[in-house]
Amino acid sequence: MTASKLVLSSVAACAMLLCASLSARAEMTFKVVTLGDPAKCGAKCPQAVAATGDITVGTAESFVAFLHEQKFGNLRNVILLHSPGGNVYGAMEFGLVLRKLKIGVIVAKAESVDSADSGETYMLPGRCMSACVYAFMGGVKRLVPDPSAVGIHRMSRPQYGRNPEGRGAVPLRNFASDDMVNGLRAYSASMGVSPDLITTAEQYAPDSIHVLSHAEMMKWHLVTPNSK
Template sequence: MAYKLFFTFFILLILSPLQANSLILNECYEKNIYKGNILNDVKDYSGAVVFYKNAYQCAKERKQKISSLASLSAAEFSKGNKDLSKNYLLILLDLSPNNKWAEKFASDKNISLVESKADDELISENSGGIYFKRNKETALLDLPQSIYVKGVISKDMLINLKKTISSNNIKSAIVYFDSPGGDLLAGMGIGRLIRNYGFSTGISVNASVSEYRESSCFSACVLAYSGGVYRSLSSGGRVGVHRFSKELSSKNDLDLAQVVSAKIIKYLLDMGIDVQLFDRMSNTSKDSIDIISKKDASILKLVNSNGEQKSWTIESLKGKGILYLKGVQRTWRGVGKLLFTCDSKDLIYATAMYSKGNIIPSGEFILEIDNKKFDIDGEIMTDKDNYIVIFKPSIEQYKLISRGSKVSFSILALNPDFFYGFSLAVNKENSLVSDYMGRCIRLSDK
């Protein structure tokens, strides 16, 4: 044992810092490739793909990425997914042009390596202001694609956004806006389309088709932007509203204005936006723009990039009469839940749950209370939809939560660059949390 420790220390000592770091980081890649190969050997190709994807995420060197992509391509072909196999080969060839293995594999499996025009062409501005170019690597990692909406909001823009999503089979996306406004009804139509797909929204210029500058989302654009499940506002982005500009000259026009106003209010409520936003619209001349600060946008729930409203509730375990405290946060990555159960001296524990994703958990977990971190001793389990970690908090941790302002939980991945986690605000004046923590402390003290 001493010999092994000395040998490891000696190797790390003679390597340069960069080489030593690479040696340590490669463990993540090696573990995933190894597990993927085992599953591939027993023809569990779906399981192998999961580990090969993680190996790609862990890869720090070009040759490791190439090896991961080759394994992914072969496994997907074995699953019968010829198109996905081709996609991985094309990414591999971007990294390694004229790669002999890729060319031979494609030839043997009768895979055409010619990209279709649709795979590589940016949709033109003539398509109604919708800009989209598939990012192969983003698609590989199952991350959201980027769609850019630029120009005056119109019915044509709504139609072309629908076409872009359906023709490219986009499953997850962030839709970025840069628009002075336009058709109110089209704006709400775009927003509802985005919400139906579960996409998020932001405000940004597409750098590939326009020089960098501040980006804006005004008037009808704000309604379209409101459709995002999660809505972000960068430091260079601006949102602004004003009264819709239909001139009122008759009773019919007044009736129409009331109908449109009712539609806007209902839409804002459906999107989870505070209807005070409509008041700000109504109180601003059609010739002016009321720029909404990021702080006000958060208050109005127009911006919610850190997740939907967090909530704490006391609930009962069905049929058991056991009460537990549950905190929930929803983000664009998934749903996080933290449950505390303190029913008797023998039934004191906590459960952290998070929506399953593509990371491979390392078995390490962190509980953070107001920036104080604790390594958690717990076992991870899974059900159909969630990672589940059950652990027993200490009395110190219960006390910190009861008087704290924030509690977070993280599930670390084998790849040190990735983790899943969520944060829950603990209002110091929220007696629900502090009272239940007091119950846990009293039972733990017995």
């Protein structure tokens, strides 16, 4: 078993319970998009996978199944990632799959323009927030073009406890244990990203997002050199 798999095994029970996202959203979906103007590049237009939505414990498996259905052709080893976050364990599993398949990741959103004379897809600014960062770490190359954004915060799962005064439920927070945080630090290091990113994320309130500057992403090796 690899070091990364050992990390996942050690934190799985806790991570399955901690959903590092601000609210429930649509589950991540995948589609192949054509980059460039077909009127100019025709059948030679490069293609990439656009991944959009919430990361769940089944995202990695869904992605592998999606790839098995593709004919590839001009499909490049590139994912356009746009996600508000999701399940921490699912994001790490997704990141491991991306690394195993040697896929590069660009934080961007794909939008197609369908008209009589064009089927071009544009890369619009994307967001990779909360648990999405752990999936992003899996890219062999990691790009965050301006003005796309990557954001971090403390992991937590909202829950409700019994009000001792008997007047309904009291909102509570379930935070990551030290073992979980250390597991994420080990995962981060195995992806070539500084564990200090995890330590910093845990300093921000779970209901807020700290958007990383390009300098921070470079300092912690979250983006690969010469990327912005």
